[in-house]
Amino acid sequence: MGKVDRALVRDVGAVALAAGVVGVSFGALAVAAGMPVWMAVLMSVVVFAGGSQFVAVGMVAAGGSPVAAVLAGLLLNARHLPFGLVVADVLGRKWPMKLLGAHLMVDESVAFALAQRDPERRRAAYWMCGGLLFVGWNVGVVAGGWIGQTVGNPESLGLDAAFPACMLALLLPSLMAPKKQEEVVAGADAKATKARRVAVVGALIALAATPLLPAGLPVLLSILAVGVALR
């Protein structure tokens, strides 16, 4: 942890806290959908992938079959395979660490790791973000389950708006060219423009496909947006 500075700890702390808030929202929604609190917590510990948990629970709550819910959740999590190829180096060479580190692979820990240049900082950022997020997320789910039983409707707290806002805040830096002088690399502008185009087209594909396809598929289908960057 010698290479970790204050700014990184602060940023990771904020993200873990936000994950806790989203966890509260998941716990509350799961309970509202008729799930016992212990099951919502167990799901959050063993699945540990917020988006797929929301989708799976939401689909079952809306009357979908559990098979469709699991398939949609798995489709949504298929992105962890390419993630793993990108961050494999931060997991080290030892088997127990590799197996444990893989479970901490979430959008945020991957994003944080990729934002670091120095390999040691990359490793520290990944493990710290994944670990703190795991704690924040699960504590949040416990609290949310309790709130859900008490308050009733989590939408009255606006918690359903927290998840998309959280993802957007994480996504935004990769859509904008770095402004700081020392970070300006040749082609950073073109790269950001490309990323923006892919993001917009991906979002449109998913929205257009939503009325036609089961949940989970539209998000996976958005990969096709990479096509606009191929030219």
Next chain:
Amino acid sequence: MTLLPILILALGTYGFRVAGPLLSERLRLSARVQDLMALATIAMLAALVATSTLVAQGGFAGGARAVGVLVGAVLAWRQAPFIAVVVVAAATAAGLRLMGMP
């Protein structure tokens, strides 16, 4: 939701997670493929934002959530602290619902 689908989802998800590190020992990816994978990730995250903002149970999720996320987006764009983005987005949606917006 019962225990079995949860466990299957957990096992499958872990399989995806652990496959990357296992495969990476066998194959080396070119810089171009890695760039495209990063873009695919961006596309999926953007799709996730769009659908979870606008869609609930196959229909429009209502104005309160959309405006809440939009306010959060503006804050994020102005580089407000992460936690502020999330809390203000939720508070905006809650406030609008309190005033009667669906």
